[in-house]
Every structure is written in C-alpha cells, then in structure tokens.
C-alpha cells in the first residue's frame with residue numbers, strides 16, 4: 001500500500017472533525033461530514049463489483065451481470081429512477097495470444113496481449129523480421145521499404161506523470177501505430193506496453209484502424225519483455241525475428257447498456273448535475289482502479305449529498321457501459337439525452353489515488369461558484385489548476401456540445417503501473433486515498449447541486 | 458531500481474579509491490581494487506546468460522545450451538580446467554495450467570502455476586469444493602474428513618525478512634503441503650504463492666511427494682488471486698469451488714550437468730576453495746536473480762583474484778545444474794568429488810542485492826582468518842553475524858560431510874517478490890548492489906585462497 005505523507009493532514013482533519021462532532025452535535029449534517037465519518041460505500045461498491053462480478057468486458061455476459069448488480073446496488077442505496085438503458089455495439093473477442101523471440105538466439109517466450117480490434121494471425125501464427133522504431137514519430141517518418149513485410153516494433157518507454165499527461169504522447173503508438181504500420185505494409189505490429197511498471201504484465205487497450213485499413217495483428221508486450229527484445233537486438237549481428245500467435249475475432253453486434261440512477265432535486269425544473277464512471281473493464285483483471293473505484297466514488301458522494309438533505313438540482317449518475325472499446329455507452333447516453341439540459345458534467349475514471357487538483361470549464365456566471373469550490377477543497381490538499389477541464393470520455397460528447405465541466409484530477413503517478421493489466425485488482429486500492437476522493441466529490445457535488453440557475457445553465 | 462542509501466558509502470569509497478589509484482599507482486593490485494574499478498564481468502555474465510539463453514529448466518535443451526555458453530564464457534575469461542560434467546536426472550515438464558473460481562459467483566480466472574512434481578488433472582480438469590486452511594499447520598491438524606474429496610487451499614501470506622528466514626516457515630505449504638493433502642484424501646491442492654509481492658504472477662517451485670504417496674495436482678496462485686478467493690469465501694453463504702486444469706508430466710531421465718572451472722593455485726597440494734551457484738532456472742522467466750547473478754558474482758570475484766596474482770590455493774567454481782528441482786547437480790558433484798579435500802565452501806544463490814552479513818562455520822584453527830575477513834568486509838557495510846553458516850544447496854552435501862563454510866548473506870527484503878516468478882528478469886538487478894557483491898566476494902576469496910594449511914584443512 002502506498003503511503004502519501006500529504007494524507008496525514010486528512011487523517012488529522014478527519015479525527016478532529018469527528019471529535020468536534022461528538023462534542024457539539026448529535027448528528028453530522030453536511031455531506032462532507034458524512035463522507036468523513038460514515039461507512040464507506042465507495043469501498044463496498046469497489047469490493048463487491050470486483051469480487052462478485054470480476055472482469056467486465058464490453059458487450060459480454062459479464063458486463064450484463066455487472067449491470068444487474070449495479071441496478072440492485074443503486075436501488076438498495078436509495079437512489080431513484082434506477083434503470084438500465086440498453087444499446088447495441090460491435091464486439092471484439094480476445095483469442096489465443098503467444099509471442100516468441102525466435103532468432104538469432106534460442107526461442108524465448110514473451111508476455112503479450114492483443115490490442116482491442118487487432119487482426120488475427122490465424123492459429124498457425126506468423127513469423128517475421130523486426131522493424132525497430134524508437135517511437136511512433138520514428139515509424140511515421142520511416143519509408144514504406146523499412147516496414148514492408150516486417151513486424152513493426154515501437155519501443156517508446158512511458159514515464160509516469162502526476163497528471164497523466166504522458167498518455168496522449170506515448171499512447172499514439174497504440175492508438176495510431178497499428179494503422180500507420182498497416183498502411184506502410186507491415187505484417188503485424190508489437191508495441192512496448194503503454195505502462196510505467198516493470199512487471200511481466202502487458203497492458204491491453206484498444207486501437208482503431210482507420211477507415212479502409214485492413215486490421216493487422218497488433219499486440220503489446222510487457223516492459224521487461226520489450227527490454228529483452230532490445231537487448232537481443234543489441235547483441236545480434238543481423239536482424240532479430242518474432243513469432244506471433246494472436247487469434248482474436250469480431251463477433252458482431254451485442255447488447256451493452258448504461259446504468260442510470262438519480263438523486264431527485266427539490267426543483268424539478270432545474271437542470272441536473274451529471275456524474276459519470278464506467279462499469280465495463282478490460283478482461284485481464286477485475287478492473288478495480290479502472291473503473292470500479294470511479295463508480296464507487298461517485299455513488300458514495302451522491303449518497304452522502306442525498307443523506308445530508310435533498311439538493312436543489314437532481315444529481316444523475318451514469319455508470320456507462322463499453323467505455324474501454326470506444327465509448328459506446330457515452331455515445332448512447334448522448335444520443336438519448338444529449339438534447340436535455342445539463343448543468344455541469346464530471347467523471348471519475350483515473351483510479352483511486354487522491355484528488356490533488358481541480359480544473360474548471362464553467363461559464364462566466366459561475367465565477368463565484370468556482371471560487372467556493374476551490375475554497376472548499378483546499379483543506380483536503382486540492383489546488384486549483386490553471387488548465388481547462390476536459391471531462392471524462394463518457395461525458396465527452398456532452399462537453400463537446402457545450403455542457404460545463406469540472407475535473408477532480410486524481411494523482412496518476414502509479415496509475416499506468418496498473419492500467420489495463422492483469423494487476424488491476426482490489427489490493428492496489430488505498431482505502432485512505434479512496435475516502436479522500438469521496439470527501440472531495442461530496443464537497444464539490446453539494447455545492448454544484450445547490451447552485452442557482454443564474455450560476456449554471 | 459531500488460536505491461539503498463547505505464550504498465552511497467560504497468560509491469564514495471569507490472570514487473575515492475579510484476582517485477587515489479590514479480594519483481599514486483599505475484596499476485591497481487588487489488582483487489578488491491579490481492572489483493571496484495575494472496569492468497564488470499558479473500553484469501556481463503548475468504546479462505549474457507539471461508539474454509542469449511533465457512529460461513534454463515533442469516534437464517532441458519535450454520540448460521544444455523546454457524552449459525555450452527558457460528564453458529565458452531569461462532574459458533574466454535581465462536579460467537583453467539573448464540569442463541561440463543554430465544549426469545542423468547528425472548525430468549518433470551509443465552503442461553497447460555488454468556484455474557477458475559467457479560461457484561457461487563460467475564467463473565473467474567486465476568493466475569496459477571503447477572508446482573514441480575505436481576500430478577495432472579487430465580486435459581478435462583477437475584472441479585471441487587475448497588477446503589480452506591490458514592496455514593500448513595492448520596492442514597496438518599485437520600481431520601481427514603475435512604479434506605477428503607476436496608481441493609485444499611493453504612492461505613499463509615509470506616512476510617518479507619532481510620535474511621530470508623521466512624522461507625522455511627511459509628515454504629512448508631509448498632514443500633510438504635501436497636503430501637499431507639494427498640495423504641488426507643484431497644483431490645488437489647492450491648497454495649497461496651510463497652511470495653511477498655502483490656502482482657498477478659504465481660511463484661513456481663518444487664514439491665516432493667513422500668515415498669508411496671501418489672502425486673495429486675498441486676499449484677500456486679498469485680497473492681492477488683488468493684486475496685480474491687478469500688474475499689469470495691467471505692461473501693459466499695456456502696462453499697466455494699475451484700476448477701483446475703494442470704497437465705504436467707514426467708518424461709523420464711535426461712542429461713544435465715555441472716560446469717566446473719578453476720583458478721589453479723600456486724601450491725597444487727593445498728586443498729581448493731569451492732564456490733558455487735546454479736546454472737538452471739525455473740521456466741517462467743530468465744532467472745536473473747535466481748541464479749544467473751550468483752554465477753556472475755562468483756566468476757567475477759574469482760577472475761579478479763586471478764588477475765591480482767596467482768593465489769596459494771586453487772579456486773574451483775561450480776556452476777551447478779538442476780538445483781531447482783532437487784539439487785541433482787550438487788549431489789552429482791558430491792558423488793564425483795566428495796572424497797576430495799575442500800578447504801571451505803561458499804555459494805551465491807540469494808539474488809543480487811547487497812551482502813549485509815557474513816556468517817562462519819570454520820574450524821577453531823581459522824579464528825584469526827575469520828577475524829581478518831570480518832575486518833576486510835566491514836568497510837563495505839557487512840556485519841559479522843552470530844549464526845552458523847549453512848552454505849547453499851549445491852555445496853550442502855559437502856558441508857554436511859564436514860567441509861567448512863562461509864555465508865555472504867545477501868539482503869533478501871525483496872527477493873521473494875521475484876523468486877520463481879515470470880518477473881525474475883534482468884531489469885530487477887541493481888548494478889550498484891551487484892558490484893558490492895563482487896567486491897565483498899573478492900575480498901573474502903583472496904583471504905581464503907591465500908590462507909595457510911594450518912588455518913583451513
């Protein structure tokens with residue numbers, strides 16, 4: 001478990017606050033008090049979903065079971081209008097996945113996983129010479145002749161950042177590398193995992209082949225395996241070779257769905273606050289940090305706001321489906337509800353480590369509200385950032401369409417150690433930091449849900 | 458890479474020593490000087506063996522390739538009498554390995570590996586109710602009726618210790634658990650990995666079924682998977698079930714071998730100093746810490762002693778085969794050479810982190826030698842222990858037969874994070890700590906190899 005010295009402050013605050021409450025009041029009243037002192041629905045949800053359901057790949061029976069579990073859990077917590085809004089989506093399924101360094105040394109097995117939407121090698125696999133590129137940019141710059149008939153390898157080692165800003169840079173190798181490699185005539189592509197750990201766990205994730213580009217086999221190997229490939233390349237006099245067996249397939253349209261729940265506001269005409277997470281996960285692990293914890297955090301915060309007293313605005317929870325493979329749930333929500341008014345949108349989808357920064361994208365009318373939020377969060381170690389809130393993927397279409405947004409930015413320093421790997425399991429969640437998330441969300445949410453119509457649309 | 462503050466001292470010492478040498482002498486003269494200043498054969502051996510050969514399971518063609526590589530490497534380093542001494546041994550081979558929690562929740566896949574000598578479930582696998590035990594002792598104390606027809610699970614979580622002393626206690630679940638479970642009528646046994654990490658990597662290792670006990674399927678699951686099993690058990694109203702597919706097999710006798718090399722001493726009648734490591738590894742990784750590094754350390758130290766000037770006694774290097782699966786190499790060495798005189802035996806087989814303690818098991822005649830070694834090692838952060846040296850597995854038979862021993866005890870705090878897992882790869886080796894090992898070994902070895910016949914037998 002990681003210890004964060006900054007949290008001693010929170011612990012002291014919580015204890016002091018609890019003592020004060022015992023001495024001076026019989027009942028805690030604010031959502032923040034409740035979040036600090038009460039039981040912890042965020043942990044209960046994260047533990048329950050990962051233990052009872054486990055991995056929840058989009059469009060699978062496991063995701064469907066998670067929706068049933070979610071509807072029951074949210075109803076049981078006292079939320080209103082709890083429902084499963086289904087939609088159809090195309091499903092890609094992982095097959096066998098094996099890789100070997102085959103030449104010039106004795107064959108050595110590598111830990112590999114196929115990228116979502118990868119093509120298949122067929123059951124016999126393929127073998128080819130490695131075309132090495134230090135980065136996605138190097139691949140882009142290379143002539144087709146350097147790639148044609150070969151297996152592309154992109155070797156860019158991701159470095160950790162607190163705000164996760166490296167994902168865009170390093171992630172291009174996964175998002176776009178397969179398309180570029182295919183366009184240049186590669187027979188397959190293997191990337192160094194988009195990850196910051198040194199374990200034999202490859203990082204999964206989706207790639208999208210551009211219109212008209214036939215998918216080639218595409219996989220990620222773990223960092224230690226990428227190191228080994230590089231060492232063999234340095235020692236080999238000539239080319240090195242890889243053999244791949246990846247047999248994923250697309251199985252057509254399947255049903256997925258969004259689970260929605262509400263805390264009804266006092267003023268039904270006021271536009272709702274929408275808060276999101278995603279219920280699906282990759283198949284290699286139980287998806288504790290991505291994104292069971294996010295669903296736990298937003299539901300716990302909303303529950304505390306509800307318990308503290310009915311808010312002015314409705315709070316709508318969106319536990320989206322099928323985020324990992326292309327934000328199908330977020331799109332389905334937008335298709336169904338994009339025309340409705342929304343006051344502001346927030347998402348929790350960056351693990352369970354502490355919120356350290358808050359970013360805003362609010363109208364000018366909300367300047368005072370923004371200041372009130374900044375002041376409310378400061379005691380919990382949250383600074384106000386200077387950047388513009390981007391929102392999460394599942395509320396991305398709403399924000400694109402003009403809905404205001406706030407980002408409660410979580411510490412991502414170790415997020416990409418675990419992201420999309422077999423290691424994304426409950427033991428990686430620090431309960432103290434998880435609770436700080438709930439406290440910060442409860443503080444933010446009670447201010448937003450009680451804001452006036454002159455502040456938010 | 459782990460940073461150890463204690464090592465700043467070593468780094469400073471090395472730099473100071475280098476500066477002194479440049480100023481006052483044209484050539485470094487002592488083995489310790491060479492170890493601190495020269496190139497690093499320990500790293501070169503560890504990197505070469507793990508990169509070019511990779512995993513080296515006992516009795517396999519990979520182990521045979523490693524022996525060829527070893528003979529060439531040791532000859533190339535200038536050692537004398539380099540040879541491969543073959544022997545026959547029984548070989549067990551890993552098959553398919555899969556496990557699921559199947560009831561009462563949706564099936565969830567677990568990361569499992571078969572224990573060496575495990576029986577097979579057959580290709581269809583077996584399913585059974587879990588008989589839970591908190592420890593090996595709890596299993597031993599249970600009546601047969603609690604176990605019969607079930608799959609035993611032993612849940613003892615290993616805690617890290619600097620001296621590795623927990624291995625004996627926690628390891629009983631692996632060494633003896635399968636025999637006890639089989640004797641009580643279990644259809645299979647699964648243990649929580651004998652390991653201190655929290656990654657989805659199970660820890661392999663051998664078990665030995667007692668005479669007359671038919672092997673049952675026996676596997677280890679990773680710590681996060683064991684946590685998941687326990688959580689499901691806590692949430693389930695009734696029993697939980699496991700399904701296992703483990704299809705290992707024994708394939709009869711195969712050839713293995715010990716690679717031996719020598720630094721010939723000035724006085725051929727003086728008994729040799731024997732230093733050991735093992736060349737084989739488990740098959741899940743490249744065996745960097747277990748035990749390529751050990752072979753690198755002892756060879757580098759011997760090379761530095763040789764370069765510094767011919768020692769009085771011969772130094773004999775034993776790169777033993779087939780240690781992991783039952784110390785067949787150590788036994789073969791003893792069968793072939795156990796009657797010869799040996800002055801003292803040492804082994805490096807506990808990773809590549811720094812030596813922090815030296816333990817002795819020397820005759821009274823070596824009291825002054827022991828003091829000289831303690832004094833020589835103190836500057837490198839090594840304390841003299843109060844315990845009796847045990848020796849490594851490959852020199853165990855010699856020590857049993859009365860050969861004196863010294864243990865250069867390595868820091869094992871993170872050894873069981875990696876031990877026998879897919880994660881035992883080169884990136885886990887800290888070059889600074891690896892070099893400290895070589896320095897400490899060179900200092901010890903030059904004193905031992907130049908000791909008199911009145912000190913050591």
Ligand SMILES: [Zn+2]
Pocket residue numbers: 278290291323349350
């Ligand atoms: Zn996510």
Ligand SMILES: [Zn+2]
Pocket residue numbers: 290324420
């Ligand atoms: Zn994700």
Ligand SMILES: [Zn+2]
Pocket residue numbers: 735747748780806807
């Ligand atoms: Zn070993």
Ligand SMILES: [Zn+2]
Pocket residue numbers: 747781877
């Ligand atoms: Zn071992």
